Amino acid sequence: xxxxxxxxxxxxxxxxxxxxxxxxxxxxxxxxxxxxxxxxxxxxxxxxxxxxxxxxxxxxxxxxxxxxxxxxxxxxxxxxxxxxxxxxxxxxxxxxxxxxxxxxxxxxxxxxxxxxxxxxxxxxxxxxxxxxxxxxxxxxxxxxxxxxxxxxxxxxxxxxxxxxxxxxxxxxxxxxxxxxxxxxxxxxxxxxxxxxxxxxxxxxxxxxxxxxxxxxxxxxxxxxxxxxxxxxxxxxxxxxxxxxxxxxxxxxxxxxxxxxxxxxxxxxxxxxxxxxxxxxxxxxxxxxxxxxxxxxxxxxxxxxxxxxxxxxxxxxxxxxxxxxxxxxxxxxxxxxxxxxxxxxxxxxxxxxxxxxxxxxxxxxxxxxxxxxxxxxxxxxxxxxxxxxxxxxxxxxxxxxxxxxxxxxxxxxxxxxxxxxxxxxxxxxxxxxxxxxxxxxxxxxxxxxxxxxxxxxxxxxxxxxxxxxxxxxxxxxxxxxxxxxxxxxxxxxxxxxxxxxxxxxxxxxxxxxxxxxxxxxxxxxxxxxxxxxxxxxxxxxxxxxxxxxxxxxxxxxxxxxxxxxxxxxxxxxxxxxxxxxxxxxxxxxxxxxxxxxxxxxxxxxxxxxxxxxxxxxxxxxxxxxxxxxxxxxxxxxxxxxxxxxxxxxxxxxxxxxxxxxxxxxxxxxxxxxxxxxxxxxxxxxxxxxxxxxxxxxxxxxxxxxxxxxxxxxxxxxxxxxxxxxxxxxxxxxxxxxxxxxxxxxxxxxxxxxxxxxxxxxxxxxxxxxxxx
Numbered sequence: 073x074x075x076x077x078x079x080x081x082x083x084x085x086x087x088x089x090x091x092x093x094x095x096x097x098x099x100x101x102x103x104x105x106x107x108x109x110x111x112x113x114x115x116x117x118x119x120x121x122x123x124x125x126x127x128x129x130x131x132x133x134x135x136x137x138x139x140x141x142x143x144x145x146x147x148x149x150x151x152x153x154x155x156x157x158x159x160x161x162x163x164x165x166x167x168x169x170x171x172x173x174x175x176x177x178x179x180x181x182x183x184x185x186x187x188x189x190x191x192x193x194x195x196x197x198x199x200x201x202x203x204x205x206x207x208x209x210x211x212x213x214x215x216x217x218x219x220x221x222x223x224x225x226x227x228x229x230x231x232x233x234x235x236x237x238x239x240x241x242x243x244x245x246x247x248x249x250x251x252x253x254x255x256x257x258x259x260x261x262x263x264x265x266x267x268x269x270x271x272x273x274x275x276x277x278x279x280x281x282x283x284x285x286x287x288x289x290x291x292x293x294x295x296x297x298x299x300x301x302x303x304x305x306x307x308x309x310x311x312x313x314x315x316x317x318x319x320x321x322x323x324x325x326x327x328x329x330x331x332x333x334x335x336x337x338x339x340x341x342x343x344x345x346x347x348x349x350x351x352x353x354x355x356x357x358x359x360x361x362x363x364x365x366x367x368x369x370x371x372x373x374x375x376x377x378x379x380x381x382x383x384x385x386x387x388x389x390x391x392x393x394x395x396x397x398x399x400x401x402x403x404x405x406x407x408x409x410x411x412x413x414x415x416x417x418x419x420x421x422x423x424x425x426x427x428x429x430x431x432x433x434x435x436x437x438x439x440x441x442x443x444x445x446x447x448x449x450x451x452x453x454x455x456x457x458x459x460x461x462x463x464x465x466x467x468x469x470x471x472x473x474x475x476x477x478x479x480x481x482x483x484x485x486x487x488x489x490x491x492x493x494x495x496x497x498x499x500x501x502x503x504x505x506x507x508x509x510x511x512x513x514x515x516x517x518x519x520x521x522x523x524x525x526x527x528x529x530x531x532x533x534x535x536x537x538x539x540x541x542x543x544x545x546x547x548x549x550x551x552x553x554x555x556x557x558x559x560x561x562x563x564x565x566x567x568x569x570x571x572x573x574x575x576x577x578x579x580x581x582x583x584x585x586x587x588x589x590x591x592x593x594x595x596x597x598x599x600x601x602x603x604x605x606x607x608x609x610x611x612x613x614x615x616x617x618x619x620x621x622x623x624x625x626x627x628x629x630x631x632x633x634x635x636x637x638x639x640x641x642x643x644x645x646x647x648x649x650x651x652x653x654x655x656x657x658x659x660x661x662x663x664x665x666x667x668x669x670x671x672x673x674x675x676x677x678x679x680x681x682x683x684x685x686x687x688x689x690x691x692x693x694x695x696x697x698x699x700x701x702x703x704x705x706x707x708x709x710x711x712x713x714x715x716x717x718x719x720x721x722x723x724x725x726x727x728x729x730x731x732x733x734x735x736x737x738x739x740x741x742x743x744x745x746x747x748x749x750x751x752x753x754x755x756x757x758x759x760x761x762x763x764x765x766x767x768x769x770x771x772x773x774x775x776x777x778x779x780x781x782x783x784x785x786x787x788x789x790x791x792x793x794x795x796x797x798x799x800x801x802x803x804x805x806x807x808x809x810x811x812x813x814x815x816x817x818x819x820x821x822x823x824x825x826x827x828x829x830x831x832x833x834x835x836x837x838x839x840x841x842x843x
Contacts, residue, residue: 082108083387086138088128088158088171089149090116092414092443092462093372097147099441100379100386107387111141117430117453118442118461128153131161138167145170145391148348151229151369155181159348170390172368175344179335179366183227183265186366193338195331196362200267202227208252214266215244223267224248225365228260235296235306237269239711271787272357273318273498274364276374279332279352280389282398283345286332290315290381290405291324292374293499298421300494301710301717307421308459311477311495312377313411313470317502318356318790327354331363347393376441376462377412381405411473412464413481413495417444418488420458425488428455433483439464440480455486470499474703497703501788504699506795557666561600563591566657568752570694574722575654577706580618582724583656584625586691589727590751591660592633593806596729597747597762599670599736600662605630607640607658612649614642622656625724633729635660671746671762671809679745679809679832681759681769682818683776684731685825686805688723692752693800697721700789712780720781728806735808735821743814748807756798756840759807763832769840771797771830779803793842804829 083106087098090112098112102120110121113128126137129152138146146162148154148171157174172180179186184202191197203211215222224247226234234257236247244266251261276294279286292314298304319327331352339346351367351374379386383404392398417424424444430453434440441464444457461484465476474496481491567583567590574583584607592602607626609619619642630637640658649655689697704710706718713720728749735744746762759769773793778786782802789796796802809832810818819826830840 080106080388082106083144083391084109084142085111085387086124086141086143086146087112087115087119087121087149088126088134088146088153090114090119090128090443091149091372091457092441092459093370093375094149095119095441095443096376096379097149097370100382101147104385104387106385108144109141111143113137116442116456117445117447118440129156129158131156131158134158135161135165135167138162139165143167145387145394147171147390149369151177151180151367154348154368155229168391168394169347170394171348172346172350173344176339176346177368178344179339179346179350180368181229183225183365184263187265189335189338190363193334195334195338196360198223198267198270198362198364200265202263202265203248203252204263205252208248211248211252211264211266212245215241215248218268221269223269224251225265225267226251226257226261227263227265228257234260237306270355270357270362270364272355275316275319275327275354275356275361276312276371277319277324277327277332277352277354278371278374278378279328279336279350280393280398280403281336281346281348281350282393283347283396284336284340285398285400286328286336286350287398287400287403288324288328288332289378289403291319291327292316292371292377293318294371294374295492295495298416298492299708300492300705301708301713303709303711305421307416309371309373310414310416310492311412311462312371312373313409313473313496313499314374314377314381315409317470317499327352327361330361335366345396347396372443373412373414373459373462376439376464377410380410380439380464380466381408408466409469409473410464410466411470411477411496412441412462413474413477413491414443414459414462415481415484415486415489415491416459417455417457417486418490420490424458426454426456428486428488429453430455430460430484430486432461433485434480438480438483439466440484460484460486460489470496470503471703474500494704494708497701498788500703501700502790504696504789504791506696506791506799555663555665559600559664559666559669561595561598561662561664562659563594563662564657564659565590565594565691566655567691568694569698570689570691570722571654571656573694573698573706575618575652577718577722579718579722580621580654581625581628582722584622584627585629585724586625587656587658588626588629588633588660589725590691591658592629592635592662592727592729593725593749594751595660595662595664596732596736597670597749597806598664599668599741599747600664602633602635602660602662602729604636604638605658605660606638607656608643609640609654609656610643610645610649611654612644612646612651614644618654622654626658629727633727668741670744672744673764675745675762675764675767675809675832677767677832677834678812680812680815680828681771681830681832682808682810682815682822683804683827683829684728684806684808684822685776685779686750686801686803687726688720688779688781689800690725690751690805692754694721696789696799697785700785710784712783714780726805731822731824732806732808735818738821740817740821743810743817744808745811746809748809750801750804750806754796754798754800754802755804755842756794759840760838762809763838766837767832767834768836768838769830770833771840771842773842775829776803776827797842
């Protein structure tokens with residue numbers, strides 16, 4: 073047990089370092105009831121206490137300064153001081169130190185040694201191999217033989233920038249040459265570790281360590297890339313939040329037992345106990361968590377997001393770690409969330425611009441942690457580094473903390489500053505909870521249809537051939553000339569909440585195309601040719617330019633599909649619609665020969681489902697999509713997208729009429745048993761609408777290429793497979809059902825790539841099962 077709090081005495085504390093991490097450490101020290109004389113060396117323009125000049129990775133200088141200041145405890149911030157053996161020198165001088173020895177710190181300052189350590193102690197890591205400068209050709213051959221993009225890591229310390237996460241084999245080779253030939257990382261890159269690229273959510277899990285036990289801090293998520301949407305080169309970190317929702321307490325405890333405590337045990341067994349902080353960079357892959365790296369110090373900017381959540385005396389904890397006696401019960405945390413946003417200098421992370429005037433319109437209570445700042449003789453602030461200031465907000469959840477962080481960031485002003493506007497967006501995307509939580513309940517919608525069917529049926533006579541529950545209403549107009557038995561097929565629909573996204577982006581023309589094409593597809597699945605279209609546009613206030621833009625999109629779609637736009641209605645309804653809100657709906661009427669109506673009653677077990685690609689989410693699922701991407705600007709391009717997020721989300725709903733016209737009008741028509749338009753309800757809700765009694769459908773996941781946008785949604789939302797395919801089309805916009813013997817004929821009549829994604833089966837009638 074630790075010494076009782078009543079017996080504790082004040083401490084003179086020396087904090088080594090000058091970054092945002094050290095400011096946060098010094099801030100936590102200054103809050104302690106036991107803080108005596110606080111010195112930060114060399115510190116920055118915002119650190120509390122006094123400042124002192126020192127070279128932090130010169131052990132002799134640090135020991136001399138600690139003695140001069142009569143420091144009771146030294147807290148080491150930067151990794152360079154650990155690699156230089158500063159902790160060893162202080163311990164030899166009889167000065168308590170919170171920071172790893174050089175031997176324990178090898179887990180960080182040598183990636184190759186760290187991998188070997190993990191292998192000795194059974195800690196899961198990615199497959200990798202090390203190469204020195206003289207082995208550059210072997211390193212390149214290793215990547216070429218692997219045939220896939222790899223991660224290239226400088227073996228030594230590179231200020232958080234010595235990692236290249238390549239997207240292609242060529243990028244991997246370029247990174248190898250940059251490190252081993254061009255010395256891009258200096259001595260740190262004189263050898264490199266080439267590691268398989270893993271995919272999944274990354275977690276920063278830190279722990280207070282006293283040499284024998286690891287007591288975890290709240291798990292955090294860092295944002296390493298300089299660009300929004302996780303694009304661009306790696307940095308020291310552009311923001312973080314904690315605790316990360318992707319790592320709930322039970323998982324954090326499991327990761328501590330699998331990655332943190334075994335490392336502490338391994339260090340102790342090898343005679344190099346680690347007293348300070350152990351940082352595990354982890355990735356949650358589909359096959360289980362794996363270690364990306366160990367650091368033996370606080371992370372930056374994770375520290376700025378973690379320490380404000382501490383509900384205990386920081387000095388009590390770090391002193392007990394230094395003395396090897398930490399009581400886990402001493403470490404307590406507030407039940408809140410913190411989010412940190414980093415403001416960086418122009419040119420960062422390449423060649424940042426220094427010595428720029430800096431103004432902060434804040435108060436002492438604001439969590440604004442300085443990094444690259446310096447005070448002039450007159451007290452004015454100037455920039456002095458790449459990452460200048462980090463702003464930390466506290467709130468009940470990530471969204472609230474993020475809002476406060478950006479509010480604080482707005483109070484920091486200097487020329488050329490830049491920050492990521494999407495910090496925490498993945499956590500917010502994961503918190504959506506599915507379509508129902510977005511305000512759309514598919515089950516309740518289905519129940520409403522069931523309840524109204526009987527009422528609608530009372531109004532229908534013999535002329536109504538298809539009504540509620542189909543893709544469109546079918547009405548017999550056999551008196552129409554030029555056909556044997558013509559019927560009218562009608563569809564009414566709207567664009568839904570995609571309109572709000574389009575209005576936000578100022579791109580309303582596309583929703584006019586969305587509306588017409590959606591209705592064309594709804595009558596097409598019954599083999600009807602469209603005749604005419606009527607539109608309805610409503611808003612809180614009519615803006616002529618907006619209406620013209622929407623109608624222009626409708627006109628374009630009508631021309632492309634050979635139907636007439638007869639006109640429609642505009643309505644201005646203040647008080648019914650929110651200011652700036654626009655709603656778009658319309659009705660399409662088509663005509664079909666009754667004998668050629670789809671679906672056919674001959675659908676049977678063994679028939680195949682042939683999928684045709686969608687052009688995006690079309691007009692479905694946008695209540696969910698807007699929540700998922702609420703924290704990500706539309707002009708960003710997160711991986712794996714190859715266009716901006718706005719372009720991907722607002723790609724117009726395609727019409728399948730031009731593609732399927734020859735198939736439906738020609739001799740191959742007899743091979744088509746049904747068409748299914750994948751719209752609201754996804755694969756799971758739409759396919760049963762054409763099935764006869766007694767059969768269901770099996771769909772094989774992975775049988776079609778999932779487009780980048782849907783892969784991103786799948787990865788960041790955390791939604792179950794059924795929920796995704798029940799809400800979104802996941803890359804499939806239309807399905808043709810045919811007999812296996814007719815498959816080649818149908819595919820030959822469709823002039824683009826298609827995929828067999830499933831089959832009709834006798835079990836689970838009326839439902840779709842994803843396998």
